[in-house]
Amino acid sequence: MDDTVEIAQSLIRIASVTPDDLGCQSLIADALASAGFEAEEMNFGDVKNLWLRRGDKRPLFVFAGHTDVVPTGPEDKWVHSPFSGDCVDGMLHGRGAADMKGSLAAMVTACQRFISSHPDHRGSIALLLTSDEEGPAVDGTVRVIDTLSARDEHIDWCVVGEPTSSRTLADTIKNGRRGSLGGTLTVVGRQGHVAYPHLADNPIHRLTLILSALAATHWDDGNEYFPATSFQVSNIAGGTGATNVIPGEACAQFNLRFCPDHTAQSLQEMIHTICRAHADEYRIDWSPIGQPYQTLPDTLLEAAVASVETVTRKRPTLSTDGGTSDGRFIAPSGAQVIELGPLNKTIHQVDEVVDASDLSTLSVIYEGILERLLA
Numbered sequence: 331m332d333d334t335v336e337i338a339q340s341l342i343r344i345a346s347v348t349p350d351d352l353g354c355q356s357l358i359a360d361a362l363a364s365a366g367f368e369a370e371e372m373n374f375g376d377v378k379n380l381w382l383r384r385g386d387k388r389p390l391f392v393f394a395g396h397t398d399v400v401p402t403g404p405e406d407k408w409v410h411s412p413f414s415g416d417c418v419d420g421m422l423h424g425r426g427a428a429d430m431k432g433s434l435a436a437m438v439t440a441c442q443r444f445i446s447s448h449p450d451h452r453g454s455i456a457l458l459l460t461s462d463e464e465g466p467a468v469d470g471t472v473r474v475i476d477t478l479s480a481r482d483e484h485i486d487w488c489v490v491g492e493p494t495s496s497r498t499l500a501d502t503i504k505n506g507r508r509g510s511l512g513g514t515l516t517v518v519g520r521q522g523h524v525a526y527p528h529l530a531d532n533p534i535h536r537l538t539l540i541l542s543a544l545a546a547t548h549w550d551d552g553n554e555y556f557p558a559t560s561f562q563v564s565n566i567a568g569g570t571g572a573t574n575v576i577p578g579e580a581c582a583q584f585n586l587r588f589c590p591d592h593t594a595q596s597l598q599e600m601i602h603t604i605c606r607a608h609a610d611e612y613r614i615d616w617s618p619i620g621q622p623y624q625t626l627p628d629t630l631l632e633a634a635v636a637s638v639e640t641v642t643r644k645r646p647t648l649s650t651d652g653g654t655s656d657g658r659f660i661a662p663s664g665a666q667v668i669e670l671g672p673l674n675k676t677i678h679q680v681d682e683v684v685d686a687s688d689l690s691t692l693s694v695i696y697e698g699i700l701e702r703l704l705a
């Protein structure tokens with residue numbers, strides 16, 4: 331079996347459900363020790379992070395990824411047990427096969443081959459590993475980036491191994507992600523009898539006006555790389571349960587996925603303006619904000635596109651859709667950040683699976699990026 335697939339298999343066999351790492355990171359550190367990578371643990375709370383670096387010069391190229399996986403769901407529904415790492419008919423099965431232990435293995439073998447052919451490469455190479463990407467993402471990548479920034483260690487280029495491909499390997503590179511802004515809106519009215527509405531103030535009526543206005547708002551047109559900002563209501567609650575009572579409060583939860591033409595603050599101001607138009611008294615408890623990021627075509631993106639084109643003979647499309655990723659924590663440090671990994675068809679599902687030969691090809695693509703940037 332190919333080295334990349336073998337490493338991926340060993341990682342899948344470790345049941346590192348978020349935020350556990352259970353030795354995945356040390357397995358990777360061991361695999362790269364003889365290639366000259368120095369390991370530094372950066373653990374915070376329950377979360378294990380590892381910074382593996384070879385060289386002390388700039389430019390600094392980083393592969394970033396997570397060793398934690400999402401829970402399996404009902405294990406008896408899996409055809410191959412979720413931590414078996416079975417490889418059958420060229421398909422590697424198990425939780426994390428695509429998201430993202432396969433990419434981690436491809437990063438390791440890409441580094442090994444690149445370093446053996448270029449032991450004196452320019453700049454430095456590092457791996458940033460965390461066990462807190464699928465969980466709250468509070469003590470993971472963001473803390474490592476803070477630690478690195480505090481000691482003036484700057485990342486120039488970063489490839490995150492999230493599964494970005496949709497139909498064929500490397501058909502899509504993500505060069506940014508939308509931001510996420512959510513909150514709970516509570517409208518305060520005055521409780522009363524439905525037969526005496528002049529003595530009450532119905533917060534449900536006010537809330538529905540606000541939500542309709544928010545849902546009808548044209549926030550922006552998006553830009554060359556980002557779809558238009560979208561607003562969705564996810565939960566709504568109000569009422570005492572009795573049919574003859576106007577309740578005192580009503581609330582709704584909402585989320586916006588936003589294009590970087592906005593800041594979270596500019597959106598918050600727009601939301602407040604709409605709320606004020608329909609309610610005298612309301613409050614919004616904002617959820618933690620997911621900042622957007624975007625990487626414009628430059629050295630890193632050009633190297634990645636060229637490497638993909640050489641290996642697959644197809645030009646990848648650039649995309650910024652999907653949820654958030656740890657790229658949002660790395661980009662603000664000034665690094666160019668892209669995401670490139672295997673097919674995302676089965677991620678987080680029962681029977682997660684990846685084409686084993688795709689992992690070997692991904693490793694060649696990663697090596698091609700290193701060749702173009704650091705050879």
Ligand SMILES: [Zn+2]
Pocket residue numbers: 396429430463492493
């Ligand atoms: Zn992931």
